[in-house]
Amino acid sequence: MAAADRLNQTSDILSQSMKKSDSTASIVTAEVPYKVAVVGSGNWGTTIAKVVAENCKENPQLFQERVDMWVFEEKIDGVPLTKIINTKHQNVKYLPNIDLPENLVANPDLIETTKDADIIVFNVPHQFLGRLTHQMKGHIKPTARAISCLKGFEVGAKGVQLLSDYITEELGIECGALSGANLAPEVAKEHWSETTVAYHIPKDFRGEGKDVDHRVLKKLFHRPYFHVNVIDDVAGISIAGALKNIVALACGFVTGLGWGSNAAAAIQRVGLGEIIKFGRMFFPESKVETYYQESAGVADLITTCSGGRNVRVATEMAKTGKSAEQVEKEILNGQSAQGLITCKEVHQWLEACGHIDDFPLFEAVYQITYNGVPMEKLPSMIEELGLEEDKE
Ligand SMILES: NC(=O)c1ccc[n+]([C@@H]2O[C@H](COP(=O)([O-])OP(=O)(O)OC[C@H]3O[C@@H](n4cnc5c(N)ncnc54)[C@H](O)[C@@H]3O)[C@@H](O)[C@H]2O)c1
Numbered sequence: 129m130a131a132a133d134r135l136n137q138t139s140d141i142l143s144q145s146m147k148k149s150d151s152t153a154s155i156v157t158a159e160v161p162y163k164v165a166v167v168g169s170g171n172w173g174t175t176i177a178k179v180v181a182e183n184c185k186e187n188p189q190l191f192q193e194r195v196d197m198w199v200f201e202e203k204i205d206g207v208p209l210t211k212i213i214n215t216k217h218q219n220v221k222y223l224p225n226i227d228l229p230e231n232l233v234a235n236p237d238l239i240e241t242t243k244d245a246d247i248i249v250f251n252v253p254h255q256f257l258g259r260l261t262h263q264m265k266g267h268i269k270p271t272a273r274a275i276s277c278l279k280g281f282e283v284g285a286k287g288v289q290l291l292s293d294y295i296t297e298e299l300g301i302e303c304g305a306l307s308g309a310n311l312a313p314e315v316a317k318e319h320w321s322e323t324t325v326a327y328h329i330p331k332d333f334r335g336e337g338k339d340v341d342h343r344v345l346k347k348l349f350h351r352p353y354f355h356v357n358v359i360d361d362v363a364g365i366s367i368a369g370a371l372k373n374i375v376a377l378a379c380g381f382v383t384g385l386g387w388g389s390n391a392a393a394a395i396q397r398v399g400l401g402e403i404i405k406f407g408r409m410f411f412p413e414s415k416v417e418t419y420y421q422e423s424a425g426v427a428d429l430i431t432t433c434s435g436g437r438n439v440r441v442a443t444e445m446a447k448t449g450k451s452a453e454q455v456e457k458e459i460l461n462g463q464s465a466q467g468l469i470t471c472k473e474v475h476q477w478l479e480a481c482g483h484i485d486d487f488p489l490f491e492a493v494y495q496i497t498y499n500g501v502p503m504e505k506l507p508s509m510i511e512e513l514g515l516e517e518d519k520e
């Protein structure tokens with residue numbers, strides 16, 4: 129490369145990186161500071177609520193200080209969890225030993241939590257989402273905007289749908305997504321990680337200072353220990369986030385069988401291929417580069433397959449021969465391994481549209497988890513179905 133080209137390239141990189149840091153350093157203001165609410169208070173729900181509450185306190189020109197977090201109420205040793213969170217400032221069940229900011233207020237009333245919010249951050253296991261949006265319908269600001277931190281799909285009469293699109297459709301508000309290589313316990317301890325936020329600026333955008341845009345979202349989620357890149361590929365980050373949980377189950381099976389790192393790497397290679405194929409086939413608006421450029425892509429696949437709940441549940445299934453349901457109950461203390469639901473929903477969708485043979489790994493995970501197919505058959509299931517494909 130010629131010296132002049134190298135110089136140009138260096139100055140491009142520098143200006144890009146300055147633009148990146150600019151959006152964190154510059155002052156972003158709102159005519160009326162936005163009220164933020166978080167729906168969900170599990171392991172990730174509480175962690176993201178902590179992140180958001182820290183930023184709301186630090187940016188009074190942009191956000192109201194108080195952040196309400198909706199909590200599915202339950203009693204711990206006879207005391208309501210909301211009461212414990214609001215006095216001890218810790219979520220002792222779902223995120224123990226992590227101090228939460230005092231401007232984060234636990235609220236057991238969903239409507240009260242969200243009715244005045246300008247930005248609603250959804251963060252519940254996806255099996256509970258439908259019931260919550262149903263309750264919220266007609267009780268939130270029509271001008272509100274949302275971000276979904278959930279990982280999964282909605283599969284129904286309308287086919288396979290992104291959860292952000294489901295929220296938009298149910299509540300009539302624009303919804304983006306947040307997804308990345310983010311094991312909640314590490315983010316909660318403020319160990320550095322990256323994430324991706326994706327948001328489409330809607331047609332009815334009300335203007336800078338009056339509405340949510342990429343700079344506002346960066347201010348809401350970016351922390352010194354949690355680096356945010358904001359893009360517009362909502363589909364790409366959502367597909368990667370949902371499907372890597374299925375791959376993590378397969379990884380857990382081979383790990384639990386004691387097959388070692390080569391097998392785990394093979395699973396991740398095949399899994400990445402199926403994730404990209406799924407995106408291209410069913411969400412053509414998603415971008416392939418999102419999978420390798422963003423935290424929400426390969427990086428999330430790697431971290432989830434190394435230490436997430438899905439890989440832990442599947443490893444234990446392989447070691448003990450117990451069912452997924454039983455292991456989830458025994459080792460997750462009320463938390464959820466979302467890959468178990470996602471693999472069932474993806475199977476239903478692929479069966480309905482006649483594409484099961486195009487995704488042998490996803491199908492193998494479903495058959496092992498729900499139909500008693502031995503895990504040892506995993507390599508041949510991938511290979512056999514692949515050969516079938518070759519015959520065509
Ligand atoms: N935990 C992580 O490391 C992590 C990281 C990134 C993304 N995610 C995703 O974030 C989403 C939320 O996960 P999480 O880790 O916060 O949840 P979790 O797995 O910790 O689930 C427990 C939560 O579900 C709630 N709950 C139980 N029964 C309920 C009911 N009937 N109705 C409503 N809520 C009920 C509990 O009160 C608790 O808040 C998931 O889609 C997950 O895949 C998780």
Ligand SMILES: O=P(O)(O)OC[C@H](O)CO
Binds near residue numbers: 309310376435464466
């Ligand atoms: O613990 P898991 O398996 O739900 O995965 C956690 C996150 O999705 C990792 O980013």
